[in-house]
Amino acid sequence: MSLPAPLPAYCLRTEFSVNPIGVDTGRPRLSWKLPPQNRTQQRAYRIVAGLSEDPESNPICDTGMQKSARSVSVPWPGPEVAGFTKVFWKVQVWQKGSKTPSPWSATAYFETAPNGAWKGKWISFGKESRNVSPPAPFLRKAFSLSFAPVQARLRIAALGLCDLEINGKRVHPELALIPGWSDFRRRAQTMTFDVTPLLAKGPNMLGCILGDGWYAGHLGFKNQRQIYGGSPSVLICLDIVGPDGKSLSIVSDETWQARTGPIISSDLYHGENYDARLELSKWSVVGSSRRGWQPVKVRRRPHNLLLDAKVSEPVGKVESLPAICVSEPSTGCYVFDLGQNIVGWARIRLRGKRGQTVQLRFAEMLNPDGTLYTANLRSARATDTYTFGENGVCDWEPRFTFHGFRYVELSGCERKPQKSAVTGVVLHNRMRPTGVFTSSDPRINQLASNIRWGLKGNFLEVPTDCPQRDERLGWSGDIQVFAKTASFFYDVDAFLTKWMRDLRDGQTPDGAFPDIAPTFICGFGNAAWADAGVIVPWVVYRRFGNERILEENYEAMVKWMDFQEKTSDGLVRPPTAYGDWLAVDAAIPDFAPVPSDFIGTAYFARTAEIMMRVATVLNKHTDAIRFKKLREAVVRAFRREYVTVNERLVGDCQTAYVLALAFDLLPPASRPRAVERLVEHIRSRNWHLTTGFVGTPLICPVLSRFGRHDVAMKLLLQDTYPSWLFTVKNGATTMWERWNSYTPEKGFGDVAMNSFNHYAYGAVGEWMVHYVAGLAPGAEEPAYRHILFRPQICEGLTSVSASLETPYGLTAIEWESKRRRMEGRLVVPPNAYADFVFPSSGTLRNGKKSESFQGTGKLRLLPGEYRFQLSAMGKRETAS
Ligand code: BGC
Numbered sequence: 001m002s003l004p005a006p007l008p009a010y011c012l013r014t015e016f017s018v019n020p021i022g023v024d025t026g027r028p029r030l031s032w033k034l035p036p037q038n039r040t041q042q043r044a045y046r047i048v049a050g051l052s053e054d055p056e057s058n059p060i061c062d063t064g065m066q067k068s069a070r071s072v073s074v075p076w077p078g079p080e081v082a083g084f085t086k087v088f089w090k091v092q093v094w095q096k097g098s099k100t101p102s103p104w105s106a107t108a109y110f111e112t113a114p115n116g117a118w119k120g121k122w123i124s125f126g127k128e129s130r131n132v133s134p135p136a137p138f139l140r141k142a143f144s145l146s147f148a149p150v151q152a153r154l155r156i157a158a159l160g161l162c163d164l165e166i167n168g169k170r171v172h173p174e175l176a177l178i179p180g181w182s183d184f185r186r187r188a189q190t191m192t193f194d195v196t197p198l199l200a201k202g203p204n205m206l207g208c209i210l211g212d213g214w215y216a217g218h219l220g221f222k223n224q225r226q227i228y229g230g231s232p233s234v235l236i237c238l239d240i241v242g243p244d245g246k247s248l249s250i251v252s253d254e255t256w257q258a259r260t261g262p263i264i265s266s267d268l269y270h271g272e273n274y275d276a277r278l279e280l281s282k283w284s285v286v287g288s289s290r291r292g293w294q295p296v297k298v299r300r301r302p303h304n305l306l307l308d309a310k311v312s313e314p315v316g317k318v319e320s321l322p323a324i325c326v327s328e329p330s331t332g333c334y335v336f337d338l339g340q341n342i343v344g345w346a347r348i349r350l351r352g353k354r355g356q357t358v359q360l361r362f363a364e365m366l367n368p369d370g371t372l373y374t375a376n377l378r379s380a381r382a383t384d385t386y387t388f389g390e391n392g393v394c395d396w397e398p399r400f401t402f403h404g405f406r407y408v409e410l411s412g413c414e415r416k417p418q419k420s421a422v423t424g425v426v427l428h429n430r431m432r433p434t435g436v437f438t439s440s441d442p443r444i445n446q447l448a449s450n451i452r453w454g455l456k457g458n459f460l461e462v463p464t465d466c467p468q469r470d471e472r473l474g475w476s477g478d479i480q481v482f483a484k485t486a487s488f489f490y491d492v493d494a495f496l497t498k499w500m501r502d503l504r505d506g507q508t509p510d511g512a513f514p515d516i517a518p519t520f521i522c523g524f525g526n527a528a529w530a531d532a533g534v535i536v537p538w539v540v541y542r543r544f545g546n547e548r549i550l551e552e553n554y555e556a557m558v559k560w561m562d563f564q565e566k567t568s569d570g571l572v573r574p575p576t577a578y579g580d581w582l583a584v585d586a587a588i589p590d591f592a593p594v595p596s597d598f599i600g601t602a603y604f605a606r607t608a609e610i611m612m613r614v615a616t617v618l619n620k621h622t623d624a625i626r627f628k629k630l631r632e633a634v635v636r637a638f639r640r641e642y643v644t645v646n647e648r649l650v651g652d653c654q655t656a657y658v659l660a661l662a663f664d665l666l667p668p669a670s671r672p673r674a675v676e677r678l679v680e681h682i683r684s685r686n687w688h689l690t691t692g693f694v695g696t697p698l699i700c701p702v703l704s705r706f707g708r709h710d711v712a713m714k715l716l717l718q719d720t721y722p723s724w725l726f727t728v729k730n731g732a733t734t735m736w737e738r739w740n741s742y743t744p745e746k747g748f749g750d751v752a753m754n755s756f757n758h759y760a761y762g763a764v765g766e767w768m769v770h771y772v773a774g775l776a777p778g779a780e781e782p783a784y785r786h787i788l789f790r791p792q793i794c795e796g797l798t799s800v801s802a803s804l805e806t807p808y809g810l811t812a813i814e815w816e817s818k819r820r821r822m823e824g825r826l827v828v829p830p831n832a833y834a835d836f837v838f839p840s841s842g843t844l845r846n847g848k849k850s851e852s853f854q855g856t857g858k859l860r861l862l863p864g865e866y867r868f869q870l871s872a873m874g875k876r877e878t879a880s
Helices: 442-458 476-489 493-505 532-544 547-566 596-617 621-642 654-662 668-684 696-705 709-717 724-729 760-773
Strands: 042-050 059-062 086-095 108-111 122-124 137-145 151-159 161-166 187-194 202-211 233-241 247-251 257-260 263-267 271-275 297-299 306-309 315-322 325-330 333-352 357-363 383-387 392-396 403-411 422-429 435-439 775-777 786-789 799-806 809-818 821-828 833-838 842-846 849-853 857-861 864-870
Touching: 151 161, 151 202, 187 493, 202 233, 202 263, 315 333, 333 357, 333 383, 333 442, 403 422, 422 442, 435 442, 435 476, 435 760, 442 476, 442 724, 442 760, 476 493, 476 532, 476 696, 476 760, 493 532, 493 547, 532 547, 532 596, 547 596, 547 621, 596 621, 596 654, 621 654, 654 668, 654 696, 668 696, 668 709, 696 709, 696 760, 709 724, 709 760, 760 775, 760 799, 775 809, 821 833, 833 864, 849 857
Parallel strands: 187 306, 271 383, 786 833
Antiparallel strands: 042 059, 042 086, 086 108, 122 233, 122 297, 137 202, 137 257, 151 187, 151 233, 161 202, 233 247, 263 271, 315 422, 325 333, 333 392, 333 403, 333 422, 357 383, 357 403, 435 799, 775 786, 799 809, 809 821, 821 864, 833 857, 842 849, 842 864
16 A cells, blocks of 8 residues: 655644634644755744635734744644634744745635534434334425525534435535444534535525434444434534625524435444335425425433534545455355455445345355355344335445445345445545555565554444444453554544543543443453553654643543552552453463453553653643652552562463563563563464463564564564464454464354454554564654664564654655665654664765764664665574
8 A cells, every 4th residue: 555645745734634624622733744855844933823815914813933843733822713713824934044934835724613502403303213223314404595605514413323415415425424423421523514515595405314323223242222312313503604794504403304215224233224115306405205204303402412523534435445256155145255354335236126125244254165254243233235216227335334344245136246236335534544564575564454454444433342243342452552553554643532532431430441432331440441541642642742632631541540549459450351351371361371460550550650751741740750659659569469589470471571571560680581581481382472462562562672573573473373474374354353263273263252353463563663664753752753763684574664654744764684784765754853773883874975883873863865774783682
C-alpha cells in the first residue's frame, strides 16, 4: 500500500480536521505544517482569524508575531467563538535565520456547532418488538421554502442509526452506520452536514431511515437486544439561511410521518433482510405516495442525555474489494473469496425474478470441504437476504449491519453468478492512513498487512476485540496493548479521543475503569484492561501532541490511581480477571503461570510512572511528586512480593520477566540476570514465545532494549507454532485471536472464542517500526517533533523501510544491509528534529554536506533528507 500524497504544506487543521463544521468548542486548537524544505524550523508565527473569507479585512483575532516554535495543537488565540459561527483563519511563519515572514497560507475555516438547547423533539416509529428485529422505519417531513437557501446545515442526534435523504438524494452516500455508538445511557453523538446544494426554492422533503444499530439491536454475548432502549429515535434540526440573512429551522416533531418499507429487519450481528417488493418509490421526494404514512411518535427527551458533536471521523465505505474466485462446494451455493478478511458488507449485482430471494452468508474461514466455517461466529447469524421486486437486475447493499468475513456464500440464484456479482465493501472510521512498513521478507510484509487490516476491521466506532462473532466490544485491554501500533498505521487521535469518553462514561464512582467501553456487561478494574484509562491518553498525547486528551481525562485518571491505592494490600494489587490472557501455557486464563496480582502490581507501578509524567506536562507539580513517590513505593512492594532472594520472579515465565523489565521494576544490577533468564525461557521453548495478551506486546521491545535484539528477531522470524509467522504461513490475512486459532494438525481452535480478526497480537507492529526499521518517537517532545533513528542489523532481513506522516510532516527511514555494512536514507519533517543513534562508524550526508563519525554515539539532525553509511556494524550476541 502506498501513502496518500502528503498534505499540502501549511495544511491547516482545526481540532482534528481540515475545514470542519459542527465543531463543539469555541476554542479550537489549530495546527499547520511547514513546507518540507531543508532545515525548516519555525521561530515565530502569526495567526489572523476573521468572519469573512479575507480574515485580515476585519479580524476577530490577530496574534501579531508570536515567538514560538509551536505548530501543532496551538491553543485558540482569540476570544471564544460563539455558537454557529464560521471563522476563517490563516497563518504565516518566520523561519529560523530569516527576518522576513513567509507568505500567508491559504485560508482555512471552521464552523462551530450552535450552542444552547436543541430545537426539535425526539421522534420514532414507536412500534417496539422485544425479541425480533423489526422493520426499519422511514420518517419524513415535507416543507416549502420561499427562497433558495444560501446556507443549510442539517444536524442530527440519534439513539440508533440513521440514513438521511433530502429530495431523493442521500445526504451522506459515502458514510455508514452513523452517528455511531456511544454510552447511550449518558451520551449521544451529533453530526452536522452541509446540505445547501440539496435544497431548493419551493417544496422540499427531508427523510430519515432508522436502524436499531447498537442502541436497540443485539449486543454482547448474552444474546440480548435493546440494551439501551426499545426502538431507535432521532432528533433533527435543519437550519436554513436565506439570501436576506433570515433563518428558519425545520425540526423533528409530531408533524413528521412514518411507515415501514423494504428493510424487513436489520441487526448488526444477524444481518439485514430486504424485500424490494416493499420499496417506497421516491419516498423522500415531494409528491410521492402518501399511502401508509402515519404520524410519528414523539418521545420524551431522554433524561440527562448529553449531546456531543461527533469527535471521531464517522464510519465510511472506505474501499471495495472484488472477489478473486468463486467455488460451488454444494449445489447452488456459491462461495466468493475476496482474498482478504475484511469488515463491512457485500454489494450484490444480480439478475432475478420478482419474489425470488437470494441469501448471503459470511465467514472468515472455510471448512476443509470448502463450505463456510461459521461456528466461531457463535450466535451471530451474519446473514443478509434480498428479495427481488421486479424481474431484472439488482444492485444492492445493506445499510444497518456489518460482518467480518473473507468469504461470501450466495445461494438462491437461478444460475451460476458471475464473479463480479459480489463485491466486498470495507467499512471503518475514516481515519487517515499514516504509516507504511516494508522489508526484504515478504512474510514480514504480510504480517504488517495483517496488522493493518486487523486495525481497519476493528476500528469501527469503538476499538473492538473482534468484528465477526456476537461480541465486537470495546475491550479496554486489547486497545491498551495496541494503541501505539495503531498510532503508527493510522491517525487515530480523534478516534481514541472519542473512545476515552466512552471509557470515562463507564468508570465506577470509586474510580475503576471498565473492561469494555461503552460498558454494559463484564467487570471493572481488571489489571492491564482498566489501565487503558491511563495508558491510552498518554499514547495519544505522545504520538499526536494532543495535550487536551490529558486534561480531559486527568480527573478520571487520578481516580483510577486512587482506586488502585485504596484496593491494594500494602500496594500489592489483588488478583483480577484476565491475567496474561490466552498465554500459551494457560490451561484456562486464570492458570497462566504469571499471577494476575503480579500483573496488576506491575501495571500499578507503570501507571503511577505515566501519571508522574502526565502531571508534569499539565504543570501539576504536587501531583507529579505524589505519583513519583507512589511509583517508588509500588516498585518496593513489587520486589518484596514477587522477587525471590535468588532474583527469580514469582511465576518464573516469559511474561513475568518481560513485565519486570519493561516497566523497570528491578534494580539495575538485577536486570542482566533477568534478561538471561528470559532468554533461557525462550531458548527452552526452542525460540518460541509462550506469552499472551499481556506479555506478547512487550517481549520484543524488552529483548531489543536490553541487548538481545537477536533473540527478538528470532521470535519475529519464527514460523512454527506459536509465532506470528506461523499464522502467516497458514494463510492469515488478519491477526488471529489465538496462536492456535488454526493449526494444520488440529484444525480450528476452541470454537467458544476463536476470532480470525483480533488485533491484540498485532501490537508487535510498534516494535517492528521502532527497533527493526529504527524509527521511534523521541522522548523530548511529543508528536514526533523529536525523532529517534536507530538503524541496526536485523539478522534475516537485508532491507527495511518505514515512513510516517506525523503531525509535522513526513518522516522516514530506509536501509539496506550487506555483510555488516548498511546504507540508508532518513527524512526529518519540517519544524522537527531527530537524533541519529549510530551503532558503528560511518558517514552522514545532507545535500552536499557530509560528515564522518566514529564508534557509537548520536548526531542531532535538522529537518531535511539524509543519506547514511555504516561500516563494520558490531556483531552482537547471536541466539543459538
Ligand atoms: C475478548 C478479548 C478480551 C477478553 C477479556 C474476550 O472475549 O475477545 O479480546 O480482551 O475477552 O479477557
